[in-house]
Amino acid sequence: MNWITNFVRPKINSMLGRREMPENLWIKDPESGEMVFHKDLEENQYVIPSSGHHMKISAKERLKYFFDEGKYETIDNPKVTVDPLKFRDEKRYVDRLKDAKAKTGLEDAILSGTGTIHGLPIVATVQDFAFMGGSLGMAAGEAIIAAFDVALKKKRPMVLFAASGGARMQEGILSLMQLPRTTVAVDRLKEAGLPYVVVLTNPTTGGVTASYAMLGDIHIAEPGALIGFAGPRVIEQTIREKLPEGFQRAEYLMEHGMVDMVVSRLELKDTIARLLKILLKTPLPDAIEPEVLPPSVVSAETRPHA
Template sequence: MNWITNYVRPKINSMLGRREMPENLWIKCPETGAMVFHKDLEENQWVIPSSGYHMKIAAKDRLKFFFDDGQYETLENTKVVLDPLKFRDERRYTDRLRDAKAKTGLDDAILNAIGRIEGMEILATVQDFAFMGGSLGMAAGEAIIKGFETAIERRLPVVLFAASGGARMQEGILSLMQLPRTIVAVDRLKEAGLPYIVVLTNPTTGGVTASYAMLGDVHIAEPGALIGFAGPRVIEQTIREKLPEGFQRAEYLKEHGMVDMVVSRLELKATIARLLKILMKVPETAPEQEEAFSEEIPASAEPAGIAEPAQA
């Protein structure tokens, strides 16, 4: 049987030109079960077209869709001690970090980038859930602080996309120390008079929700995002009561005043640009309108109400 499987079948497949189909060619919607071609899903910013379900999206893909023409400049993260506690559970912490870096192509869970949306230069900070659940450790904390400091130095508004399971347990108290440190960075940005908009994505939980993720001037949530400190199951077991339908989801939190608006990923760029124009007091007059207005009134035209004196 092994001879048939290992030799005969591959030989026949190569003769017939048969190719193995990639497993991720079609993606199943977690809500409706509908199958979506992965290229269509990618072009739609990883939002299921039929149901509107928001899949998780990589940090670099989010920035590509968010910035004008997909152009941006990334900031290099500050180097920190990789394994300060020499932590090991089932695996070494250093091994987990190595695998996460290889999987995502990132140094850690935070990616800072500077680019333009509708012509306005901004700094965007993206938390990638694929990197160890977007957990907040020393490297991520340093990256967030560096992002805020750069924004203050260059007088840029900050848009932060939060996605996290909370503090990174492998770094213990050193991870928890990042919560007050990032809060101080937020305060400095606000003292500088610069806008800070937070986009809460699925999921945003734990210490991240208890710190910089809920300190924005405006809080926007993606549809269906899970947002909270402790998870629903932990809360139910603690209070021994059944939670309301949709508890801790974006729509529920908007109804109860925890977030300002729920916006589809497809409309985020336009919504954030409009908010920043208001907060930064950018005039809404488009350059085309200004040019048309200047053409209607030539510079050589005489002011109204002034006429040449009549000839005698």
């Protein structure tokens, strides 16, 4: 115990009326270096007001901002075998899972919920990149499939927010098996005639882009999101050529036909609600009538063909 730090300093501060200031009051914009007050950033859904840079956001915050009044009912993730391969590298896999659970408050990288957006009942699933890079393992695969099953049972559209570094290496082939399993879940939803919208966030890479993240009826990307299978550095080292500027970024992929829209996080809810109500042939309320598209929304109809 440090006597000066734990007793003397607090006593002096209390006598002088000083208060300890939290260290995270200001957040630095990675693009411009501008300092932004964290309360302002939180109110703006973690989008830097001046530059429009989209910060990473937790799964819980994502669903809170997305659903009407921030209210939703969580879908329980199925229980699976923990550490089936007894994997260990620099650290035991079970210990990595414990750390990730303590850090995020989640059981795994997937959080799903049911609720409404502009009055339309939907099911939404979010991958949290803070949980081991949003990696896809058995638990995440089962959670995604469970969300699709709820959408089928309740006959609701499905919205999935992808954010992942790919399959979870600590589970080996069992992780890779989640790719075809989740693909089957997507097919079942489509056979039932229910819309499936994918929102690609930063980053969405690896095996996730080889399965459910690229099988949506509509693909929307957040501005500046990195989207691809292998990373640009790996591709450059393999082909030994310099890649084009902005390669694998959301705007580049939209120009080349891999993404339908690039939409600001601030406009995602309105845009998705409008799209789903069109697909479901549901009357649009005046609040989201598509009179004029905002500048940050580029539709599939106006994008250049690849």
